[in-house]
Amino acid sequence: DQQVKQNSPSLSVQEGRISILNCDYTNSMFDYFLWYKKYPAEGPTFLISISSIKDKNEDGRFTVFLNKSAKHLSLHIVPSQPGDSAVYFCAARTYSGAGSYQLTFGKGTKLSVIP
Amino acid sequence: GAGVSQSPSNKVTEKGKDVELRCDPISGHTALYWYRQSLGQGLEFLIYFQGNSAPDKSGLPSDRFSAERTGGSVSTLTIQRTQQEDSAVYLCASSLSVPSSDTQYFGPGTRLTVL
Numbered sequence: 001d002q003q004v005k006q007n008s009p010s011l012s013v014q015e016g017r018i019s020i021l022n023c024d025y026t027n028s029m030f031d032y033f034l035w036y037k038k039y040p041a042e043g044p045t046f047l048i049s050i051s052s053i054k055d056k057n058e059d060g061r062f063t064v065f066l067n068k069s070a071k072h073l074s075l076h077i078v079p080s081q082p083g084d085s086a087v088y089f090c091a092a093r094t095y096s097g098a099g100s101y102q103l104t105f106g107k108g109t110k111l112s113v114i115p
Numbered sequence: 116g117a118g119v120s121q122s123p124s125n126k127v128t129e130k131g132k133d134v135e136l137r138c139d140p141i142s143g144h145t146a147l148y149w150y151r152q153s154l155g156q157g158l159e160f161l162i163y164f165q166g167n168s169a170p171d172k173s174g175l176p177s178d179r180f181s182a183e184r185t186g187g188s189v190s191t192l193t194i195q196r197t198q199q200e201d202s203a204v205y206l207c208a209s210s211l212s213v214p215s216s217d218t219q220y221f222g223p224g225t226r227l228t229v230l
Contacts, residue, residue: 105160
């Protein structure tokens, strides 16, 4: 009963092209969505986020789109660079009471950008 | 460095032994999280500390797992009578627990191998 699903375990993209990473969720109580990037032997690092009241957030080469009716979000990277090669985790936040927030993560998508 | 640090970076132990994993969060961060990532899986929430409140232990997989946070700073995750299925990367994260974003900053993780 995965609440956050990243159905593509891997993705290969040519340098300079667009990378699109997808994420689906089932819990309508999620109020915030985040993308993290993870290099081998390092912890995940925050990349970009979006509130559930918005449908788009852009930061440089990275844009996250949220479709609440479809319970779907996507991360677009354009243009893709070899340094973007990493595992990307989608995460969704719920408020669990008494000031406590919890993140639920997907299994990740390994992006390979080919020079 | 001002990031989240974890020790040890790698731990190999024999089945049945106890292990302790340490996390030093970013100074001033009131929230501290423990996750684990098993091979091919996403990040699995274990436990959450917020200030002086009682921790959210809802993610701990069994009573062999426990964690404490002393003085609102350093945290120790203890696994008693380790089993082979406990082998995973254990990640610690901290945040300011700001409702508007609650970005979590991760440490590099401890890779635990139970033989």
